[in-house]
Amino acid sequence: xxxxxxxxxxxxxxxxxxxxxxxxxxxxxxxxxxxxxxxxxxxxxxxxxxxxxxxxxxxxxxxxxxxxxxxxxxxxxxxxxxxxxxxxxxxxxxxxxxxxxxxxxxxxxxxxxxxxxxxxxxxxxxxxxxxxxxxxxxxxxxxxxxxxxxxxxxxxxxxxxxxxxxxxxxxxxxxxxxxxxxxxxxxxxxxxxxxxxxxxxxxxxxxxxxxxxxxxxxxxxxxxxxxxxxxxxxxxxxxxxxxxxxxxxxxxxxxxxxxxxxxxxxxxxxxx
Amino acid sequence: xxxxxxxxxxxxxxxxxxxxxxxxxxxxxxxxxxxxxxxxxxxxxxxxxxxxxxxxxxxxxxxxxxxxxxxxxxxxxxxxxxxxxxxxxxxxxxxxxxxxxxxxxxxxxxxxxxxxxxxxxxxxxxxxxxxxxxxxxxxxxxxxxxxxxxxxxxxxxxxxxxx
Numbered sequence: 001x002x003x004x005x006x007x008x009x010x011x012x013x014x015x016x017x018x019x020x021x022x023x024x025x026x027x028x029x030x031x032x033x034x035x036x037x038x039x040x041x042x043x044x045x046x047x048x049x050x051x052x053x054x055x056x057x058x059x060x061x062x063x064x065x066x067x068x069x070x071x072x073x074x075x076x077x078x079x080x081x082x083x084x085x086x087x088x089x090x091x092x093x094x095x096x097x098x099x100x101x102x103x104x105x106x107x108x109x110x111x112x113x114x115x116x117x118x119x120x121x122x123x124x125x126x127x128x129x130x131x132x133x134x135x136x137x138x139x140x141x142x143x144x145x146x147x148x149x150x151x152x153x154x155x156x157x158x159x160x161x162x163x164x165x166x167x168x169x170x171x172x173x174x175x176x177x178x179x180x181x182x183x184x185x186x187x188x189x190x191x192x193x194x195x196x197x198x199x200x201x202x203x204x205x206x207x208x209x210x211x212x213x214x215x216x217x218x219x220x221x222x223x224x225x226x227x228x229x230x231x232x233x234x235x236x237x238x239x240x241x242x243x244x245x246x247x248x249x250x251x252x253x254x255x256x257x258x259x260x261x262x263x264x265x266x267x268x269x270x271x272x
Numbered sequence: 273x274x275x276x277x278x279x280x281x282x283x284x285x286x287x288x289x290x291x292x293x294x295x296x297x298x299x300x301x302x303x304x305x306x307x308x309x310x311x312x313x314x315x316x317x318x319x320x321x322x323x324x325x326x327x328x329x330x331x332x333x334x335x336x337x338x339x340x341x342x343x344x345x346x347x348x349x350x351x352x353x354x355x356x357x358x359x360x361x362x363x364x365x366x367x368x369x370x371x372x373x374x375x376x377x378x379x380x381x382x383x384x385x386x387x388x389x390x391x392x393x394x395x396x397x398x399x400x401x402x403x404x405x406x407x408x409x410x411x412x413x414x415x416x417x418x419x420x421x422x423x424x425x426x427x428x429x430x431x432x433x434x435x
Binding site: 014015042045046050052054055056057058060061062065069070074075126130131134137 | 417
């Protein structure tokens with residue numbers, strides 16, 4: 001049955017134009033449009049835009065593919081892969097919003113190791129939380145996840161249990177970091193929100209918790225025993241700090257490392 | 273393995289079309305496609321099934337975003353659009369208008385609109401490519417359409433008058 005009474009939203013008009021509206025609602029939209037000329041004009045304009053775009057670019061698909069873009073050619077020439085790897089490294093920073101992050105920061109001077117580290121962690125966070133199909137490389141259930149990442153990163157890693165926050169460990173991946181291989185653990189909550197924990201060797205003095213955010217995401221970072229850690233997630237400072245605090249407790253008490261006896265001090269030093 | 277390469281090969285013409293509309297420049301577009309293909313082949317081991325086409329769109333979209341960011345950091349470059357010939361009457365004029373209108377959009381909005389309108393991706397697929405919720409895709413689409421309409425309705429007569 002067609003529901004003529006529910007007003008048609010603008011969102012529905014877009015869905016209608018793009019052909020994603022279910023059939024039962026389509027008729028209602030058409031009735032609505034016949035009675036609302038302004039909406040009908042909008043729909044017509046959007047369709048005309050789409051037509052113009054397709055008219056302008058649609059024919060590219062029929063052009064012969066240039067030789068340099070054929071797969072054979074690309075596999076044969078291995079066009080300066082080193083250059084592309086370098087571009088990829090730059091890309092990793094760019095994805096992390098390094099421009100914004102740095103512009104906001106202290107100076108135009110070269111970024112410090114710690115800044116680069118944080119930018120990389122947030123870049124990885126931002127890049128991989130959006131992945132629906134491939135957020136991780138190795139699932140949490142696979143036994144080799146922690147031994148593998150530990151071996152590559154160079155320390156005994158533990159993925160903290162964040163069940164108390166409603167977060168489940170999905171798994172992890174290995175990433176290239178500015179100062180060596182980095183591990184990224186991905187957690188997911190019941191409503192799909194994702195948090196990551198990033199860890200890599202970072203030869204810098206230990207620090208207390210530091211919080212930073214770049215608009216959509218927040219990050220709590222600390223350095224301990226030659227390793228840097230960044231807990232990133234949706235911008236909710238107090239939640240992030242509780243999570244980072246729990247992660248810190250688990251990581252530092254369970255990691256067999258010479259006891260510095262300073263964990264409490266570090267926790268107490270973090271701001272409020 | 274064969275199908276993976278075949279799927280990539282089959283997607284190349286559409287990737288070129290998408291890149292052309294994104295960059296509005298033949299060479300820049302083909303460079304993007306080339307980098308996308310190299311990246312895809314190099315990352316083959318990271319591809320755990322799913323839609324190769326969506327994956328390629330994602331790589332290309334990210335590479336283009338990086339390209340724009342690095343352009344933004346180089347102030348000496350001429351903004352896109354300044355080198356275009358003035359609007360001409362005739363069959364090309366319509367195409368130029370839409371080209372200019374696209375050039376004025378924020379990258380995320382242009383990407384969302386082109387993926388839906390030109391490449392025929394569903395909102396859900398675009399959400400995956402852009403790494404954002406569907407609601408965000410829809411608002412990008414809505415803002416893109418409002419902007420283009422405003423431009424085509426309002427700006428064009430102004431430009432014409434100047435000419």
